[in-house]
Amino acid sequence: MQSTDTKPKVEQIQLLPGESFRLLRWHDNVHDVEAVGPDGKIHPFTGAGNEWHYHSQMELTLVTKGSGTRFVGDDITHFKAVDLVLIGPDLPHYWHGLHDSSGYAIQFDFETEHPFWQLQETQVLRELWKDAQRGIHFTGNAVSEIAKLIRRMPLSNGLGRFSLFMQILDLLITMPAGSRKVISSKTFIPPTSQSTYRGIQKAINFVFQNFQEELYLSDILKEAGMSKATFERQFKKHAGKSFTSFLTEVRLNFASRKLIETDLTIGEIAFASGFNNLSHFNHKFAEVHKQAPGVFRKKMKSS
Incomplete structure (x- = not known):
């Protein structure tokens, strides 16, 4: 009998020295993953994308090749590349059947008290952060532009890489409403600002x-x-x-x-x-x- 143990696991994400977000990529499956450091060095590790898991960081995942079934919160959807999804903190997710595939993931954690939010320019992102608690699927022409920016990130470092990240966020928030679809119900994520x-x-x-x-x-x-x-x-x-x-x-x-x-x-x-x-x-x-x-x-x- 096959195992039925797929309780969501907590993934612990550690940033490398000199980075404020983590850049990942894979070339075949989401189990064998590489972290691309800000100095361009590659750090292979075992990914959790093929397991039902969650983490405190947000994650923007771009599938550039392959197809499978995407589980986000209580949603189950078949997908094929190119696929772009933003996952909010603590939202359980995983990709099933994603073999012979490739893609990238950007993981970041700008929680409520983070200095990031002291910048006036970042205030327009708050609605995106709120919707990401349920996961967001992006479509439309801007997805290909974002894919180009993400592909440039492994070749950039320092402020250059951070600038690309800001450009990506800008494209996400300026997408037409019809190109942004909330994925899951409100099942899994209570607002962090509440005392309870x-x-x-x-x-x-x-x-x-x-x-x-x-x-x-x-x-x-x-x-x-x-x-x-x-x-x-x-x-x-x-x-x-x-x-x-x-x-x-x-x-x-x-x-x-x-x-x-x-x-x-x-x-x-x-x-x-x-x-x-x-x-x-x-x-x-x-x-x-x-x-x-x-x-x-x-x-x-x-x-």
């Missing part, structure tokens, strides 16, 4: 690590450090939906990936996803995907 963020984030992380098991609200409340009434009110405020709906979506997201990636039976996937009743799983799956699990699997595997 830590408690809600602990609850979300607890779900990510334990959704395959039977979960009790008392355990969730203990993680969040809140009363039942406060937790239910604050969770819906931050996540845009009830905790029960969030948990169901996480489990269905996992089940969707297993339907695509494995040959496990629908019953095995249902129970491995945390559902203890097959008919309930089938009902919830059809409610979200507008089709039965078996139909979904057949369509996704044949596309």
Whole structure:
């Protein structure tokens, strides 16, 4: 039996000396990745792009060759190069089936108190940062211009590379509204400015690590450090939906990936996803995907 363990992993991102953002590239798959230092030196390492993971940094990913299935938050989409996506902090994501491919990723962390935001010119970026909490997919003519700038980055250093990065951000915010599409629902990212963020984030992380098991609200409340009434009110405020709906979506997201990636039976996937009743799983799956699990699997595997 194939493994069903794809709980989101936390990726720890370390910047190299002399850089304020990290530039990555790959030439075949998102497991074998290179970090390109500001001095042009190459630092190979094992990437996490082919695993369900998240990190505190934002990430702009450009796929220049290849095709596969992109998972961002609760969204599942088939894609092919050229594909440009901006992922917000702590938003779970991964690329499935991205073999014989190439691309780049820029990872950066300009959190709320970062000196970056003291510059008046950066204020126009705040809306982009907000939308990125749900992930943004970019299309249109500007994508090819951004791709050219990203390809120049490994050959640049210092202020030259930083200037290219600023040009990229400028192109992202000046794109027509029709060329920017928010990817995920508000499931995964509560606003960091809220005082209850830590408690809600602990609850979300607890779900990510334990959704395959039977979960009790008392355990969730203990993680969040809140009363039942406060937790239910604050969770819906931050996540845009009830905790029960969030948990169901996480489990269905996992089940969707297993339907695509494995040959496990629908019953095995249902129970491995945390559902203890097959008919309930089938009902919830059809409610979200507008089709039965078996139909979904057949369509996704044949596309």
